[in-house]
Amino acid sequence: MFEQTFKNIDDILHKDAGCTSELDYTEQSSWLLFLKYLDALEVDKALEVELIGKTYHFIIDKPYRWESWAAPKGPDGKLDHNSALTGDDGWVSTTIGDSCTLKSGTTVPVSIEKSSGDIPYVKVAEMTLPDNQDGITTSIRFLDRPDVKPGWLIPKGAVIFPKRGGAILTNKKRLALVDMCADLNIMSVIPSEKLTPEFLYFYFLTVDMRKLGTGSSIPQINNYDIAPLTISFPESRLKQAEISETIRALEKECQRLESLYQRKLTALDELKKSLLAQTFSGAL
Template sequence: MIKMDTVTVGDILKPARTSVNIEPAAEYVAIGIKSFGKGIFHYPPTLGANLGKLRFFRFPTGALAFSNIQAWEGAIGVTSEADAIAVASNRFLFYVPVDKDRVDVRYIYHYFLGEPGLAAIRGASPGSAKRNRTLGIERLERIRLPLPPIEEQRRIVDLVETVDKVIEKARTCLDKLTTLRSQLVDSIRANGKAVLLSDVAVVSQGRSLPIEHQGKQAGEVSWFKISDMSTPENLFGYRRAATRMTMHDIKQKGGQVLPVGAVVFPRVGGSILTENKRIVDVECAVDENHLVVSPNSETNPEFLLGAIESLRLSSLVQTGAVPSLNMGLIRSVRLPWTTGEHQNALGDVLGVTRKQGATQTAYLRRLEALRSELLTALLAGEHQILESYDDLLGA
């Protein structure tokens, strides 16, 4: 355990913003702060006359910045030199250390984005409606927090931000995989050939999952509801549902077990507009809110998924009180297509990008969980970073 002082924000930070007289004919860049610790951004340049009636301020580089209406969901940042050209409305609060030899602003930033710090910010932002949860200056400055020695603050910041860099690289890799897959799907469309969906696959509807079995785990075979489609483990293919039964029970309850390689997507409701499509990676059943496209023996399942990903389901929706897809209409859809070795080659590459996407997403989730656990432990003083870490930084 490391020795920490308990201080208030007002003990260690002081307000740092200077009023600006906005000239109507002059051009200004205003800042905003994204929620969930995503950082400070700039609005496009605009004339002062267009800024509205709010008061505006300048602020220093290296200041801790809060959006007073969105801080409760992590709209917090640290200003950089690039932000020095900008102005901020009175909806933003800025603070700098009272004593720079005692406080590293980046440590305070990470503290407030961690669980204890964000809970304190929420407690200081009363109200229930989103726009009414305002962080007041007095309430902010009364928040109490642990403060380790400055050397330890800097080590914590460096360690956490090193993990952040690894996370950012993982996100970049995932973005590249997503872009590559989109380009592959576009290449199918660019081929110029098309077939009727009913000529290459069988279209059917899932079967109703009895309500008394929903959410229960009484076996190893999954019976998917549409809500399972958005869970992390099913983002790249159907693998595991919240409801699991034995194969015998699924058949007895009227379920239909799908083969690996079938493609599913929402049949009814607002879920259609998500444009989500999934391939089935394990034998399973799906509920009546799914449409199922089962490829014939000459159709590569991964290629079929890619071709279906090129469709905009929202353009096929029937109008009515509840959006829905007509099974007959889906059967008559013309899919971009190719055949033979070219289809299999594209299908193989699409399959690799899908599986790599799943692997990279799981890796990213593990990194994010590690960061959260690491930050919580370090901010609680449960672990001290050895002084030899400083030598490592200088290496």
């Protein structure tokens, strides 16, 4: 039923500059479909709750719901094409190079590394520590602040990612939740006062680092790969914070739905095993 609709979407997106295959816009298409599905799910939930005389609390605030920006309706209840959101006043578009500072890590003398201290010294492997899943807070090696030269420090609020070798293929990004140092295999992007750190972090989650790496034998990401990237954001830091909060809420809902789905799959698998056991034991 939706085959022609998807084909029309594909035909439009495929004509965009820089698109060479469906893989270039599959993530964006999937995200839009998810937002539409989530909106429909919330509307259904709101109706269910209304029937029992209660109030449903939407995950997404009204200005960011599908009906507000993707399919606004006029007084007659029909789609208002003139009001459909194709851009928002108060947003600016610039490059990462013009709105952020790029800084690579550095190698520090082994003699000043410690098992505990003031400043975590992070290598790529430490990005996956359990305590660093939601942002960098620790490491297995540390530096005392008096030993840290000013040029080594990556400030709290920077976004970091691997810049060299096979680690680029992991596409990992982390937000620095504390001041830190990093080795040469890590690059950081430090937001200016125009950007909130979390908004910048969510932006980089949309960037596929695997497409940026250059190098004949060993992939590497350099400043000239990151600086030209285009970023759009609201001039209001408060609006940026609101958007980040909405994304966090969506993340939690996605995790909840994923957990629920996984539990149902597990229950279905157990049922299948039970039925097979009963079948071959003659119990059915």
